[in-house]
Amino acid sequence: FVLLLDMASVDGDHKLSFKELMDEELAKKIQQGYEEEMALYTEPSQEEKDFLLALELSQASFAEEVKQEEPIPAAESDQLSEDYLIALQLQDALNEEERIHLHQLRQNNGISTVQVTTGYEPLFEDSALPTRDESDEDEDYDDYEEYDREYASLQSNKVWNKPNGRVSASDHKEIITKHDSAICGAHNTEILETQIGIECGNMVDDNVSLSNPVFNELNQHAAKAETRRIRRHGKEDRETRESVMDSQTRLLLYKMLNSNLIKEIGGIVSSGKEANVYRATAGEGDAMYAVKIYKTTLNEFKNREEYIKDDYRFRYRFNKQSSRKFIKVWAEKEMENLKRLQKYGVPCPEVINLRKNVLVMSFIGTGTTAAPQLRHVSLSISKLEELYLQLIKIMRIMFQEAKLVHGDLSEYNLLYHKGRLWIIDVAQAVEHEHPNCLTFLRRDCENISKYFTRAGLHSIMTTRELFNYVTDINITYENEDIYLNTLMERCANRTELSPEEAQEEKVFLESYIPRHLDHIPDPFDEKEGKTGEVYHQVLTGLNEDLSGVAVTPLSIDPACLSTPEQEEESEKVWVEKLVVTKAEQRAKRKQAKKLAKEEKQSQILSETTFSGPQDELGNTETI
Structure with a gap:
């Protein structure tokens, strides 16, 4: 109004x-x-x-989208709104706890460069949280500052108060850095408790401060204790029983037992410089196995490397730095050699299985009793002669057919079973390509000759004769028996070696064995009488006097081994191949072309000659 x-x-x-x-x-x-x-x-x-x-x-547009969406039931909408509010409250509580925790860490750690991470993670993005006015933020900030001042006053009442980083000179008389005793002592305590394995209690919560000298002593003590622990642990793992039974070897044997390869392992059958052999029972049946376990530590066999480093089959596989890997390759080498000898009919154990340094072979013996070594057997002279012939034939088969040389053949590596000899320990056997192959063969021949001589058998070949028999390529299956009979008769009629023969035998054992013809200075130089200096003519394939290619075995009269074919071959004169120069070759080609041209011209003239008509007298004119 x-x-x-x-x-x-x-x-x-x-x-x-x-x-x-x-x-x-x-x-x-x-x-x-x-x-x-x-x-x-x-x-x-x-x-x-x-x-x-x-x-x-x-x-x-928003109204259209809302129409397209399915409406949420009222009950669910109320429940979601309640859950959302509860989640917001929980998030605020977690954020408050994290802020307080970080604030305490900043107060305690000072200027430490260690970054602290917590398990708190935001449940919502910042956009999902409710916004606050600037006035509210200012009020909260004032509350936080007041809380910090109250917390600092409480912390100042403690015995040790770690400064909060570098303090300015305006507030204090001097600058406090990380080298301060309180800060450094707290840092040492934290490192000792968290990073070094010493059981020292909860020193961080007890506010224990460690000086640098004390911390260094404790750190060195922890390092020494860890070193002793590692060393003691490694020694336990490498500890062996009976020179071969370490933890890894026992584990391999357990696996063999679990796989039913063997069901029982007995005692030691024999012990050598490289391995121990145990008797075992097969998993199926009553068959007996010989389990050979190679030594991996404290090995007496120091010169294995010369047998394997030049063997082309294993020279890139063995590792000299690791003894266990080296022994594994050594066991594989013996397995391969045994398989090759068995292929060519040489009596030896049969390979059953190989796992690292454990080789399982067939058992040579009667029942549970192993076959004795040749050195432990007492035999008659006739039996020794039989075994000697068998052994030298085995050596020739190994060299000529299996292309192997035992390298350690002696009475220790020969077993006597069922009236015959068996070859064992062939891990060191090498092939023809090995640089020391012939040297090892000569040593084997010497060992065999010495043993049978000590056993009382004197009608045997010398070392040189046995070496020539094994390496002579002219000995065949047809003439081998004749060769051996002739040579053994000569040995039976020979009571002892003459001084000249003994001297030649000694020189042969110490002479250099050539691998190729290039290693002989001049094998055909007979003018100065140097043919007697070559003690290994059989390797060259030439006659004993180096006069030509040999067609019959050496040291035997050719008449004893001659056949019609060999007689015709012996009548042929060995002629040295002449060297033709290039000028001579061109002259010969020129002469051959000239002869071919003349022959062609004469052939053309003969084709152009034919018969003409007859005259009154009946004569034919030739045109």
């Missing part, structure tokens, strides 16, 4: 009466004028109109 009194004026100075004020038409007129006047002030600008239009369009 007062508003109407103030604004209800027609001319501005004229005041309306009460009756006029109560008039309804006048009231509508006054109301319409007021609305027109207010419209002038409230009409929006063009920018506001554009904004309102955009707002309407966005609300319309």
